[in-house]
Amino acid sequence: MTQTGLPVERSLPELSAALSAGNGAVLVAAPGAGKTTRVPLALLGEPWLAGRKIVMLEPRRLAARSAARYMAAQLGESVGGTVGYRVRMDTKVGPRTRIEVVTEGVLTRMLQSDPGLEEVGLLIFDEFHERSLQADLGLALCLQTRELLRDDLRLLVMSATMEAEPVARLLGGAPVIVSEGRQYPVDTLYRPPARTGLPVAEALVPVAAEALRDRQGDLLVFLPGMAEIRAAERLLRERLGESLLDSVRIHPLHGSLPAEAQDRALAPSIAGERKIVLATSVAETSLTVEGITVVIDGGLSRVSRFSPRTGMSRLETTAVSVASADQRRGRAGRLAPGTCYRMWSEEEHRRLRAADEPEIREADLAPLVLELAAWGTPDPGELQWLDPPPLPAIQQARELLVSLGALLPSGTVTAHGRRMAELGLHPRLAHMLLRALLLGWGEPACEIAVLLGDRDFARPADADFRRRLEALRGSGTSSAEEGARRRLVEAAARLKREIGSAGAAAGQGALRGGTDPCGLLLALAYPDRIGRRREGGKYLLSGGRGAAFAGDPPLVRAEWIVAADVEDSGTESRIRQAAPVALEELLEHFPEAVIEERTVTWDRAAKAVRARVRRKLGALLLEEKPMASPPADQIERALMLGVRESGLEALPWNRAARQYQERAVFVRRSDPAWPDLSDEALLDTLEDWLLPFCGGMKSLGDLQRVNLKEALESRLPWNLRRELDERAPTHWEVPSGSRIPIDYSDPDSPVLAVRLQEMFGLAETPRIAGGRVPLTLHLLSPAQRPVQVTRDLANFWRDTYFEVRKDLKGRYPKHYWPDNPLEAEATRRAKPRT
Template identity: 45%
Template sequence: MTPAFPITSLLPDIVASLAERPRLVLEAPPGAGKTTQVPLALLDAPWLAGQRIVMLEPRRIAARAAAGFMSRQLGEEVGGTVGYRIRFESRVGPRTRIEVVTEGILGRMIQDDPSLEGVGAIVFDEFHERHLAGDLGAALALDVQASLRPELRLVVMSATLDGERIAQWLDAPRLTSPGRSFPVHIVHPPARAQETVEQHLARTVQLALRENEGDVLAFLPGRREIERVRGMLERMDGATEVVALHGELSLAEQQLALTPADPGSRRVVLATNVAESSVTLPGIRAVVDSGQAREPRFDPASGFSRLDTVVISQASADQRAGRAGRVAEGRAYRLWAQSRRLEPSRTAEIEQAELSGLALELAGWGSESLPWLDAPPAGAMSQARDLLRRLGALDDASAITTLGREMLALGATPRLGAAAMRARSDQRALVADLLALTEARSPLRGEASRNDDFRQRVHALHLWRDGGTRGARIGAADAGALAAIDKAAAGWRRRIEARTPPSGVPNAHAVGDLLAHAFPDRVAKRDDAQPSRYQLANGRGARLHENSALLGEPWLVIIDLRLDARDSLIYAAAPLDPDVLEREHAERFTHWRVLRWDDARQIAEAFEERRFDALVVSRKPVPVSGDDAMPALLAAIRSRGIGGLPWTENARRLRTRIGALRTWRPELGLPDVGDEALSRTLEAWLGPFLAGKRRLEAIQPAELSDAIAAMLDYDQRRALDAHAPEEMVVPSGMARRLEYGARDDDPGAPPVLAVKLQELFGLADTPRVGDGRVPVMLHLLSPAGRPIQVTQDLSGFWNRTYPEVKKELKGRYPKHPWPDDPWTATATHRAKPRGT
C-alpha cells in the first residue's frame, strides 16, 4: 500500500498546472514526498504521451535511494519503470520511463541530443543547492524548450527556495506543499575548554542518546571526520550501532544507513550534508549538527574546485534540524553559539567555482546566451577560456576544437580530459588511474600523507590492486579509499577503452609525463641556485617543503600547491622528462631576444632565450649594440630612481627654475620636470642622449643639463631667463644668485635672494620675478654674511626694523656704512674707505 504523503493532496494540482503551462515551481519542505511522488504522479498525464521523465538529483546517494523507493512503490526492481544513471553506474532498461540522473548525466544527455527525443519532462530536485551543473542543466533545458521543444515540461522543486524569484525567472506558476514535521526543540550545548569540534560532537551524541528516544543523526563535513568520530563513539559505547553515510560508500553501505535499525536497538548515523534532503532516514529523533559542510571552492593554486570546510547557511541548518521532527517531536543540538548568525542561504556555485568545465560545455553548445538564473562572472569565464585554449580545447577564436569535443564527451574536468585524450593507447590504463587519483582525496595516511611525490599514490593503488588489503601497506594507505579509487578508475577505463588495469611501479617519469597534458602551466624547472625552489611555466614560483621526497628533481609537473604571495608551497608533484615537452608540447616553445640590466656590473646585456610558456629552458648571451641597450638603460634608471642620475648643481637649479615658472605662469606651457614626470617620460627627454651607451656611468653630468634645456623651445627659454633668472643685479652693481626650490612641497615658492644689507641701500621695494608677480624672499645679511632679517617687504624693513638693526650692528661693524637714511644712501658691497 502506498503511504500517504503531505504532498499527495497537491499532486492533482501539479498535473493540472503542467497541462496548462509547461513550467512549474514547486516548494515543499523535507518530508513532503516531492522527490518520489511527483514523478510517479506525472507518469499517466495525457500531455506526457508515454514519454520519459528525467529527474535531476544532485547526489548519487539520493538518486539511488529515490529510484529504489519509487520502484518499491510500484512493486518492481530498479531498472524497470524507474531507473537511475549516475557516473560509471546505470540501472535503466527498455521499459524505464522515470530516469533519476545526477547533474553531469543531464548535461551529457542534452549535449548528445539537443531535441531530447523521447523525453517529455525534466524535474529539477533540490534546486536550492544551486550546484553549477544544475544551473547549467536548467539553462540548457530552457533553451531547448524555447527553440526546439515548446511542449517539454520543466519542474523546479526545492525544500528551501526563493520561490518568487525562481518563478519570475521561469515565468511559471508557483505551488507550495505542506510538510510532515513535528516540533523540534533547538539547543546549543557549549563546548568545553580545548575541545575539538569532533570531541564536542561525540560528547553531544552521547547526551542526545540519553535525553531522547530513537536514533541520532549527526552532521559532519566529510568522511575523515566521520571516521574519527565513529572511533570515539565506539570506544564510549560499544552497544550502540554507529553507521556512516557519505558519497564514497558502496551501495550496500549506503543502504545500511537508509534502512531501519533492528527492533529494540538504537543507532547513530554519522552523515555529511547528503542527509540534508532527498533521502529518508527512518527512526531519527535527534540531530547533532556540527554546523560545517564540505563544498567546492575554486582554488587557483591547484586549478581545481577544492572541497573546503565551510560554515553552513541558515537554510541548511533548518533542513538538518527538521530531520529530528519527521516521526515525532524531536531535538536538534547545534554546536555553535546561539548568538552566531549564519548566511540566509547557500551561495550559488557558479559565483565561486572554476568555470573551465562550464566554458567547455557552452562552447560545445555553441552559445553563451542562455537564460541564466545567475549568469557566470565575466572574469572567471575569461580565465576559463584562457585555460581551455592552453589545453587545446578551444581555438584562438574560442570555438571548440575536435579535441575539445572529445574532452566534452569524456565527462572529466577539462584538465584531466586533456590528459586522457592526449594519452597514447599504451598509456590509457595508467591515465585512468590518474583521473581517479587526481579527483579523489589522497589515500595515504599518517606520515605517508605528507609525501609530496604523487607517484606514491599511484604506487599505493597498484600495491592494493596487486595484493588486496595486504598490498595497501596498513598504516600507510586507506584500503577503503583505495577501493573507491579503483572503482572509479575502472569506470574511466571503460570510457577510454582501456581493458587491463595497470599494476606494479610505473616508469619514473610516466606519471609526470601524462599529467603535463593536464597541467601545462604547472610544468616547473628547478632553480639551480636554490634547489628547493622552482620556476613554473605560468611565471610564478614554487618551493618544496623541508622534508620533500622530490628534492633534487630537475623537472616537475605540479598537481597541487598552496598559493602564497611569493613562492607557493608544493603539496603534490611528479617528476617530468623534459624531452617529452619537446616531443609532445612543441607548440608551447618560443624564442625570445631579451635585454636586461646587470646591476652588479652596471651594464646592459642581451640573451637569446628558449621558453616553454614563461619558463626559460635555455639561455645564451649575444652581443649588445648601443641602440639595443637603451631599453635596459631606461629600465635601470627607473629602477634606481631619477635621483640616481649624476645631476650637477646647475642642472638641479635649471629644474627648480623651470618648476617655479611653470607654477607662476602656467600659460607658458613649460614641461613638468619633477622626478615622477621625468621618470615617466625618460624615452622622450633622455633617450636622444643615451644613443650608443651601454653603461650608466657613460652618462655625462653636462648631458643632463643639456637634456633638460632641450625640453624648452626658444620662447620658453627666453621666458625662463626673463622671469626666473639665475641671478639678479642688486643696487651695489653685483649679480647675486637666486635660489629656487626653497620648499620641497611648493615648487612655486618665492626664490631666495641672500644679500648683504649695504648692497640694497637706495632700493625702495622688494625685487620681483615671475613677470612681476612674485616678490623674492630677501635674506638680509650682516657685513659678515650672517642673517639679520628674512622679509618680502623691504620698504617695511627700512621703516620699522632698520633703525634697530643699525643701533645693534653699527658698533660691531664700524668699518661699514650705516646711514641714517637708507632710502637715499649709495649701495656698496665694500667697507668704508680708510679715514672715513
C-alpha cells in the same frame, strides 16, 4: 499505477494546473511528502507533454538510481522501461523510456549535444536547495534554451527547504506550490562528546550503544566522509560486543560504493535483525532508508572550497548548518515516530549558521567556465543566475583552461577544449586523459584519474602518490581496503572504455623513454603544481605558490615533484600527495609548457638596465643568461623607467641646468601657455626631452654624461629661448658693475642677493618680466650675511638704511658707509677708489 496516498498528492492538481497554464513552477514540499518519486509519475500523462520525456535532475548518483528503481517498481516494471536513469558511467534507459532520472553532469552533456532538448517536455530540478554548482549551471542553460529555442519547455524546481520567491522570479514569475510533508514526531537529544577534540568515530560508539539499548528500529548515522565511516565501522565492531553484533548489521552508505552495496544499506532489515547505516550527507535528502527510526548526527560535513588567491581547492570539515541538521533529523520521522541524537550541545546548535552557502560561491569554477565556452557563451553575465559566479574565480578558471589548451586567451573554446568538455570530467582530468592517450599511456592515466577522485583509498604516510597507484594494482592492500580497491579498479576500467572512442579519434602514440609515468601524468593534470626543491626541503610550485611536505618524507629529497593534493594553508601550502618527475621528461614530452622569456628591465640594485633571456616553466626558472642584442627601444623604455623610479635628483644637475628649469617655471607662472618644466612635468615627459640625449646609455652612471641644460633647452623653441632671456634674465647688473645671478628657486619671489655697498646710487628696486615683477633684494653685509630683505629699495633708503648703517659702521669701521646712499658711489671694495 499505485496510488500511494503521499502528502504531495494533495498538491498535484494545483501543480498540474500551473504547468498547463505556464512554462514553469516551484514546488516546496517538506521531507517525506513524496515529491521525488510521485511528481514525475503523476505528470507523465499531461497533454502538454505531447509524448515528450520528463528529465529529472538529482544532485547525487545514489539518489538518482534509487528514485528510478522506486518509480519503476510503482509501475510494475524494471528500470530501463518507462523509467530509466543516467549517471556517471552507468546508464539504464530504453527506447520506451519516458522518465529519465539524471545526475547533474549528465544534464549538461544533454544540453551541449542538443541545446533545444527536442525530446524533452519537462525538466525537473529536484532538491534544488542543495544549490550544487551543476544545478545552478543547468538551470541557467535551460533558461537560455527556453528563451531562445524552446518557449514550450517547462521547468519545475522542487525543494524541501528553500526560499521560493527568488527562484520563482528567476523562472519569470512562476507560481509557488507548497505541499506539507508527512512527518512523524521526532525526539531530539543532544549528546556532545565526553571531551573536546574526540574524533567523531570515537564519540559515536556510546551514543550508538545508547540508541540500540533504549530505542527501537534501525539507525542512520551521519558522518563527514569515507575515512570516518571506516573508522566508525571498525570501532563499533570492536566495542559493541558479540551479543549485539549477532543481531546488528553495519552498512556503509556513500556515493562511491557499488550499487549492490548501496542496495543492501537501503533495503529493510531481515526480521529479528537491526541495522546501522553509516552514511555521508548523501542520505540527507531524496533517499528513503527503509526501517530508520533513529538518526545519530555527527554534526559535520565535508565540503570543497576553492581559493582564487591560490588557485587551489581544499576539503574542509565543517559544522553542519541548521537547515542541514533539520534535514537529517527528519530522516528519523519518515516512516514512524523517531529519535534524533545530535552529537553537539544545545548551545552549539544556537551558534550554527542558518543554511549552507551555494556551491557556486566557493567552488572551483573551471568546469563551469569550460561548459559555458563550449555552450558558446563565455561571458557568464549573458545568462540568468540565482547567484552569479564570482569574477575572481572565473578569471582563475580561465587562466587554468588557457594553460591546458582548452581555451584561447580570448575565451573561445578550442577543439581540444570541446573534447575535454565531452568527457564530462574535471578539465584537469580530461586534459590528462586525452594527452595520455596520445602518448600511449591511457591505462595508467585512468588509474590515476580514479585515485584523484577518491581521497581516502590507500593513503600512505609518506605522501608518495605512487604508493597509492601500487595499492590500486594490488600491492600491499589491506583486507579492509580490498573492496574499495576492486571498486576503483572497475571504475578505471569503465573510464578506459568510455574514453576509448576519444583515443581512437585522436590517434594513440607511444611514449619514448621513462619508466614511471606517474609524475609525468600528474603534471598534465596539474601543470601549475610542478614543484622545484628549494633550501630547507621546501618547494616553489610552477603556479607561483610555496609549498612544503609535513615532516621529512623520503620524497622531500626529490629535485622535481608534482603535487597532486595540496592543502591551502597560509604562505606555504602543505603537500599531502605528490610524485617525483624528471625535468628531462617534462622538457622532452611537453616542450610547450616551457616558455622563453626575453626581458629588458631596470635593475634597482645595479641602477642599470639588464637584458636577460630566461627559460621558465611557469614561475620556475630553468635557465637565465644575458641577451645578446636587446632591442634599443626596450632598453630606452627600461632606462626611462629607472629614471622615474630613481627620481630627477639622480640626474647630473648643475647650477646652470637647475636655474634654467627654474627660470622657465617662473615665466610659466604668469603665462600658462609656456611649456611646463616642473619636476612633475619633466618626469612625465622624459621620452621627449631626456631620451634623445641618452643614445647608447644603459645606467644611471652613463646618464651622468648628459648635458641637462642642453636637454632642457630642447623643450623650448628658439623664439621662446630668446624671450626667456628677456623675461627671466640669468643675472642683473648692479650699480657697482657686478653681474649678480638671480635665484628663481621660488617662482613667486625671485631673489637678488647683493652686498649693500654695491647698490649705492640705485633709487628703485630692479624689476624683471617686462617690469611686472620686482626682485626680492637680499642686501648683504661685507661678510655676505643678509642685513635686510626688501622688495621696496626706495623705502629702505628712506626709512631703514640709517639704522642699518649704525650697526654696520660699528661692525665694519673700515668700510664705506655714506650719509647719503643715493648720491654715493657703489663699490665692490671696502671703499671707493679715490
